């Protein structure tokens with residue numbers, strides 16, 4: 041099958057996560073080439089996607105992070121052109137990318153996720169900051185509703201700080217999520233097919249796992265195996281799988297989870313196109329699970345071909 045299959049890897053694009061996607065796409069393309077597929081890398085920034093319909097391509101690997109590529113838009117365009125692609129479909133992609141609506145879905149499915157308030161750019165007035173802080177416990181995380189890689193996020197511990205954090209987040213999004221602060225350790229669980237891979241425990245000296253800690257720091261520590269007891273690992277895997285499925289995501293992805301001061305798990309978010317450089321989190325977990333990078337990318341392609349249209 042491999043020798044005949046021509047895969048276009050979509051990468052780059054024009055989202056705020058372009059730089060990360062350029063690295064993911066290149067790594068995926070290298071892995072697929074090594075696996076024996078015929079591969080073409082396409083930077084969607086300067087590409088008219090409808091040209092794909094005329095290109096001699098059998099399948100698409102989506103290595104785009106953030107808006108446009110991870111939010112259902114590209115998925116919808118590919119569906120329309122009847123071109124098969126990796127990962128989640130339109131609904132799963134759109135819902136997982138929306139931090140507010142995915143938390144609402146998780147709450148209704150009784151998946152633990154921290155308390156939050158929604159703030160809209162058009163109607164925000166700084167008097168709200170005090171009330172929000174009081175409701176959420178005086179320390180909060182502010183997040184644009186549709187970004188990734190910690191872009192536009194900051195911590196606030198006073199009304200003045202919260203107003204400032206919201207103004208920063210409004211530069212990225214008209215809708216912003218203010219979430220109660222979670223003090224505990226942080227984990228991430230990669231999903232492949234119906235399996236949760238071994239959890240990774242991340243540790244950073246920064247206030248939180250921010251852009252610098254994710255992509256530029258040498259002081260971020262990654263522990264996989266996570267050091268959790270078998271029972272805790274099992275509970276975490278189940279929560280992650282449940283959160284993943286609740287958003288309609290499929291085939292592969294990553295669920296970010298933290299533990300609060302009462303030792304309760306709190307799901308942060310579901311990622312449907314997580315980072316895929318050779319040192320990214322999903323490949324790290326796959327390695328401990330027994331899959332090389334080449335096997336991982338092959339698996340993702342095979343899952344999407346098996347599950348086409350499901």
Ligand SMILES: Nc1ncnc2c1ncn2[C@@H]1O[C@H](COP(=O)(O)OP(=O)(O)OP(=O)(O)O)[C@@H](O)[C@H]1O
Pocket residue numbers: 154181183187188189190191193219220221222223226248249250296308309311
């Ligand atoms: N409520 C919270 N309390 C404390 N820290 C938080 C909270 N929410 C998020 N964080 C920190 O911010 C980081 C980024 O948060 P989150 O995963 O929600 O955003 P993201 O930018 O979409 O991430 P990704 O790069 O995984 O797409 C987390 O990894 C965690 O370190």
Ligand SMILES: [Mg+2]
Pocket residue numbers: 296308309
């Ligand atoms: Mg995250």
